Amino acid sequence: MTEVWEIAVTDTSRIRDAARAASEAARVVGLDASRTAAAVLTASELATNMCRYAGGGRFLAETAREPWGASRALQLVALDHGPGIENVPRALTDGFTGHPDSLGTGLGACLRAADFFEVQSSPGRGTVAVARFALPTDRERFTGPTVTGGLHVPLNGAALSGDALAFRNDRGRRTVMLADGLGHGAAAAQASELAARLVLGRGGDPPETLLRDMHEALRRSRGAAVAVADIDESHRRLTFCGVGNVGARLYHGGRWRTLTSRPGIVGAFALRTPSPQRHGWEPGDMLVLHTDGLPSRWTPDGVERLVAHDAAVIAAVVFRDAGSAARPLRDDTGVAVATHTVRPDGGDR
Ligand SMILES: [Mn+2]
Structure with missing residues (x-):
């Protein structure tokens, strides 16, 4: 059955909850220690960013079947109604020190940690980030x-x-x-x-x-x-x-x-x-x-x-x-x- 961990990231105290949700979901998927650590890091960064730049948002961890077919992967989704990111490629570049309203360097870390990572942002409407993690044997897309x-x-x-x-x-x-x-x-x-x-x-x-x-x-x-x-x-x-x-x-x-x-x-x-x-x-x-x-x-x-x-x-x-x-x-x-x-x-x- 489709298990979903949802964290309403309303303040910084929920960052740990998001990380814990990613860790639990990783265990259900059967990810190894290194992939689990990468997922926990990504969850923390995404939740931190939502607190810092979007006034909070919704964090979801689920055991997804996509895009790896029947074998399970871990999918993390961060979704907010904040001001958005004007320049996503730049926000994904490490060393980027944005102005106060844009996302910081955390997204570059997510991009390196995840097997798949993508951000979509509509200025004025909000931002969506999706990260996926799978065991190496399950990565055939x-x-x-x-x-x-x-x-x-x-x-x-x-x-x-x-x-x-x-x-x-x-x-x-x-x-x-x-x-x-x-x-x-x-x-x-x-x-x-x-x-x-x-x-x-x-x-x-x-x-x-x-x-x-x-x-x-x-x-x-x-x-x-x-x-x-x-x-x-x-x-x-x-x-x-x-x-x-x-x-x-x-x-x-x-x-x-x-x-x-x-x-x-x-x-x-x-x-x-x-x-x-x-x-x-x-x-x-x-x-x-x-x-x-x-x-x-x-x-x-x-x-x-x-x-x-x-x-x-x-x-x-x-x-x-x-x-x-x-x-x-x-x-x-x-x-x-x-x-x-x-x-x-x-x-x-
Ligand atoms: Mn229904």
Whole structure:
């Protein structure tokens, strides 16, 4: 199940809590001592920066499956509504002694410590930083033009997310799934985890087949709303199928469209398998799936300009900009993102 450690970094006393959360999450992932130390250092730096320059923020540690497939990695996300960083590349350079409103040298240390580290900042709106850590044997990344990732934010800082993301790569066929287990807490997490395991356990099946089989697999669970997208990279085609209330937005052909799901609950007694919707999948395109923790009036305008960023960074920006420090969540929030980048190597992002 998707375990998440959330620390509201309201003052400097929470820096230690963020470091401890990173350490506990690293233990669950099974990181060695050196990777754990790197994660703890990064957590401290990120939390310190949020205190110092953003008036606090939200720190998340989760056991992510991305971008390393089924094997677990540790993903740290720092997210704030502060003034932002004007020049991110400069803030990542060591020795940079910024003016009082910008981030200091801590980000350079994060960049060296993490297996992956990326910062996105929108002056006036806030900053997002994502760091990932994995054991050396698990660092084989998905390759190809499509990049996937996301994040979980449980309601009220709960330890388990009722939402579950899953990603698969089968020789140019990419599967992106987001499940929202009914309600929240352990029973919701169990339902969405069953959906994630089904996706991770088999490859190459079309979304309607996955949903039909999920319906059987989730019969003894509480049930879930599920959206599945199948991306065929060589044919540049995206096939979407959804049941229940999971939001889906696709940026293709220069505009955003909403992909609609059929009402229902996967795992409940009657399910009419929805018919798949087919769309194009071209360089610069973006898919965003989100559960109902995001405000319904959320609009993706402008998010397409972030296409070159890591998918988890984009998911965190969507979460940051859809909410605010003042507006609490109403439910668990899960955001899954896929981008069609033009990078030929799919390499070290
Ligand atoms: Mn939910």
